Amino acid sequence: MTAWRETSSDGRALLVTVLLTGLTTFMFLPLLAIELTGRGVAVGEAGFLVGLLAFSGQAFSLLTGFLVDRFGPRAVMAAGFALRIAGYVLLGVGGGGLSASLVGGVVTVGVGGSLLGLAIKTRLVAEDGVGPRAMLALRSTFVNIGVVAGPALGAVVYPLGFRYILAACVLSHLILGVRLLARPGAAAARPRPATVAPEPPDGRWGRAHWLTLLGLGVTYWAIYSQLNVVVPIAALAMTGSTAAIAVVFTVNGVLVVLCQYALLRHVFARAANRTLLALGFLAFACAYAVLLAHAGWFSLLVFALPVTVAEMLIGPSLDEQAIRASSVRRTGIALGAMSAAGAVGSLAGASLGGYLVQLLSGNDVWLVLIGVSVIAAVTSLLLPKARVSHA
Template sequence: MSAATATPPRARPRPSTWSRTSATGRALLTTVLATGVTTFMFLPLLALHLSAAGTPVGRVGLLIGLLSLCGQGFSVISGLLVDRVGARATTTAGFGCRIVGYLLIAAGGPALVPGIAAVGIGGSLLVLSVKARLVTEAAAHDDTRGMLALRSTFGNVGVVLGPALGAVAYPLGFDTILAAAVLSHLVLGFHLTFLTKDEANAEAKNEAKNEADDGPAAPHPPHAADRRPAPERTAAPGRRGPTVLFLAAVAYWAIYSQLNSVIPLTAKTLTGSTAAISVVFTLNGALVLLCQYTLLRRFLGHLPPRTLLTAGFAAFALAYLALLPHAGWLSLLLFTVPATLAEMLIGPSLDELAVTTAPRRRTGRALGLLGLAGAVGSPLGAGLGTHLLQSLHGGPGVWLTITTTAALAAGACLLLPRTAR
């Protein structure tokens, strides 16, 4: 066969993120799954446990709020620790803090408040440090987006499995759930502290040692992988970049918080069924688990994160517009699909922009600021949303206000720096 008529070889499919991840990266992803399961075994049942122990309802609310405040509000300090003392040491501290917290909660009495605070702070340390280590693992393979999407998928598996396992274990006693959390954290903490190494960091240290011993390395011809634009870092974003990114994250959490505050009430009004919100969350979870990784890595992998962020907020705007006709189950289902698409696009894109625009030694701080945005946006959005719902009696003004907010956030995302893919 002549060269002119020869069929060009078919390009090999890109290996999956899991198959390219080191043993340490896989252990970190397993940690995301296991801590997600134990957290959501524990969290939905905490209020029931406190009430059964005779805690007044008002104090139960304050204790649940303390857990959330320590988890998200501590994120900036967690990010600083990641940058200053290292992600590995911060991971170990997070496991230790959570184990102590669970034990204090089991003790009850005066130990309850510091125990809940320790669980929240430990969770913040774990989330930030594990995410930073996964980003470092992914950078060696030019697969930051795939890793962030895979991490989100593993986390959502924990969100789905945790409440079910918690419901099964609860008849055995709340201490059984706490014991499972402590045991899993001991095993994972020991493994990540003593039995694994951060391969990307070890490689960098070896290169630095070799250069110190042998002098600067001789220049070498660029490998094919080196000729591609590196997405892991971009040009300096200027002063407006971090500010716009932080405000976009606040807007995301403010809009997303409606799923826990306004939408449950609206779902019952639209359908007359208290089970309607369960349908929304079940469909939302199934779509995220089945579609997020494939969507972000295979179908939208060529698009810059700024574009995905803009599209995500536009999807939020469409979702809340679907509630305007007040068409019962149809409106609710038409809301759920674009709202889930927005969740799938915005969360990982915020993380990707944070780690690709921040200086290398400030990755933890950048991720910590996104956590702080959640601490600001979630209560702000929930409070304003329920106020609008009450004052406007669930009329179209509620959905037009949220839609306008999402549209403004989409426009603001166009001010973010461009990043190469």
């Protein structure tokens, strides 16, 4: 990959960190509910803990962004490693029931992940000679390698005991933390001066434009969260197999690993972010339109293609748009705001998706999602192209 060759040795070390932390995260995350119920935790309480982990990883992202801008990625990264290690230890020593160590461990792992992830992302988009779009695409590719390989590796290790997985998480974070923080360059931000890019007279960013962008972020995660709520229910009904949704996620992860970088760096290299957002939301509409046919496995496998295109286009484009529209000294807050929008969208989408299934019948749920996707696509075109270029 061109971006990999152009990335500094410190940037490559951070990308490897993204891969390994993602790998260990997805070793334990799919098995967490199974492990908790096996320890005697009630199913409802186990669900609460899993949800609390996701909430803790996103809800404080705006504060995390402020900390990155105020103290720099190095300090925030160190705190992230420390909190994650402490959290994994607490999960390991936690017993049955909704104990303080389990709750504390879940929250600590989540907050630590927020600190670590945002600090690394902020540092990566400041790479010299590599644009934010290429770095965000490369980062997403490395994340998804962990998403694909992590569950399989976790399944292999789990028979030995869940604490072996947690031990692997602690050891990997300890080694990576020492490796990165021992070399100041790997964790220190090296921001490039922001330069104002040519734009049409109406291409200025105001409060309304920022609210529109954040609203699109909420909408994206609300639509995407249906892969965890509505789609699994529909997949089971269409195929009769509980493994159907796992197949969708596997296809999704493999496609992102293979195509994410090429799609954004080569196919859409010159496209404006608002164009990518519009195309992404239209891909969502196409994906959910496929499910109108109720054609069993065929519908489900075809659905995985446009929904993956939507993910590959929208996620990095939201972050890049926020970066380009913000001051270089407020990159952390801009990325944190988009992550916070994701937290709101995920929670709202998961809740509303469940109610849609209860209230609507037949294809009505898919029609609602198609309509929301099309509205979001049109709304994306209301955004200015960009105000600030970090180049």
